[in-house]
Amino acid sequence: MFSKTCEYAIRALIFIAQKTNEGNRIGIKEIAKGIDSPEHFIAKILQELSRKGVVQSAKGPNGGFYLDRDSMNQSLADVIRAVDGDKIFNGCGLGLRQCSEIQPCPIHHDFKKVRTALRQMLEEAKVGTFTEALENSLAFLKR
Amino acid sequence: MFSKTCEYAIRALIFIAQKTNEGNRIGIKEIAKGIDSPEHFIAKILQELSRKGVVQSAKGPNGGFYLDRDSMNQSLADVIRAVDGDKIFNGCGLGLRQCSEIQPCPIHHDFKKVRTALRQMLEEAKVGTFTEALENSLAFLKR
């Protein structure tokens, strides 16, 4: 569904949100461990997301990644758009560039409903709202 | 959403279904033109699908690809499973192998609803049922 890059990004942001809610910045090594991802790879991904303002970072001792209020209120859809673009929300299911309401592919209309449901769900899911479920072991980010 | 291989495969099968309904077998070159795909690549894909029984073929003059009754009644979900496997229907949205009802990722439950809707839609869409829409220019397979 999403690229691996995007999966790691979402997991990392939810993890960082949790640490931010606890009042801490968090380093790359701990993030990689916390979400079971390749350390250097998630570093690259967060570097890019930091540049885009999707996540905040601080260098030096006691530095690390964290989320400001805006970032905490971002939706998963925002994160996905930053990483994978919006083809998952708008692209044709059969890969036709010209596909549209006027010139639909055979599954355009049905597919649109599903995509819309997906988008709504991801727009409503804010990065900062998973902390509680994670704390109470009602959700997991590893493996 | 799906791999390019899968997108081409679905478009090709719907196209072949149309030709079969007209009573003809159809060659690779015409398929590639008809669905606007790389000729050699769709040849490879259909070769594989032919081996799996998803599409039928005949060699030699007047040969080409066609669909028998079973293949005509296949769902798009069947085609997708043959090409991409079932990770799109079962896989975790965040790429966690261990994700399940008991050990869910943070978006597991919401995600499941969307995946289920997607699957139902694709199970109901049979390869052979798009001919009419294509004939009446209510749907397109190119570009």
Next chain:
DNA sequence: AAAATAAAGGAGATTGTTATCCTTTATTCA
């Protein structure tokens, strides 16, 4: 100011997907 820390950045390796080419096999038709 120097040392230590941690992210940023650049460059490259690995792997998987997408795409192409050429040869072989099966079938039809003359």
Next chain:
DNA sequence: TGAATAAAGGATAACAATCTCCTTTATTTT
């Protein structure tokens, strides 16, 4: 039987996604 046709199969090229390593820059602490 021989020529033509069309898919099957094998090998490989091109490209993108994934992943790793090393150096640089910014910041803090002593």
